[in-house]
Amino acid sequence: MALRFVQVNFKARDDAALGRFWAExxxxxxxxxxxGVTNLEPEGFAWPDPAGFYIDFVTVPDPETVKYRAHLELATTSAAHHAELVARLKDLGATPADVSQDDVPWTVLADPEGNVFRVLEPREIYRDTGAIAAVVIDCADPRALARFWGEAVDLxxxxxTDDHAMLRSTEGVGPYLELRRTSDVTTVRNxxxxxxxxxxxxxxxxxxxxxxxxxATNADVGQGKVSWTVLADPEGNDxxxxxxx
Known part of the structure; x- marks a missing residue:
């Protein structure tokens, strides 16, 4: 038995429109x-291939516009690829985002519904992750949270370090799960x-x-009677x- 990290789920005002942006x-x-549900999958994979990684967009009545604890980071293979991808994302509707990043080699953008993400400069560690380099979660204690996720999932x-942790599938496929320390961990619903x-x-x-x-603890996000189980990790991430x- 193995528990796999298979996808991220976005709450959306318009799942189809947001899904189209990310698909392109x-x-x-x-x-x-x-x-009310849009599913994305990389070419060559069909759910639930354990080597695949997917994204779901689910329409909810009022997705908040706040600073979120989780975001995506996209991989690039060269400086030219980075510049081309940023330009293409802006053409699709992404906008520059200011998260107090100062002078950094990556680019911070927001998708059409305000979800902030990063387009990274080329990094050797992400050469084989595919389009998504990492799913990043803000936390107060990366060491403790890494212990939980390392035991919880096949990672x-x-x-x-005290400031960050990096985990990945034991099979070496898909994006990294990265835990980054921040002094401003929000307590709103993710x-x-x-x-x-x-x-x-x-x-x-x-x-x-x-x-x-x-x-892990039980979590109530208004899910009602559903076939899946909603939990929260020790820092309250649903x-x-x-x-x-």
């Missing part, structure tokens, strides 16, 4: 499993969260029970466990 931005395929810890999936997918309840022993009980 990443060059991914786009589909829908039902009204290998690549680096950890607009972007992680979704986990057991492999095989038919033992969700056992995985949920195991996560609780590691320190995440969902998909699959079958």
């Amino acid at each position: 931005a990443l060059g991914w395929g786009m589909s829908s499993e039902g009204p 290998t810890l690549h680096e950890v 607009r972007v969260h992680l979704d986990l999936l057991p492999y095989p997918i038919d033992d969700k309840d056992a995985e949920v029970a195991r996560l609780r022993t590691l320190g 995440f969902c466990v998909l699959g079958k009980g």
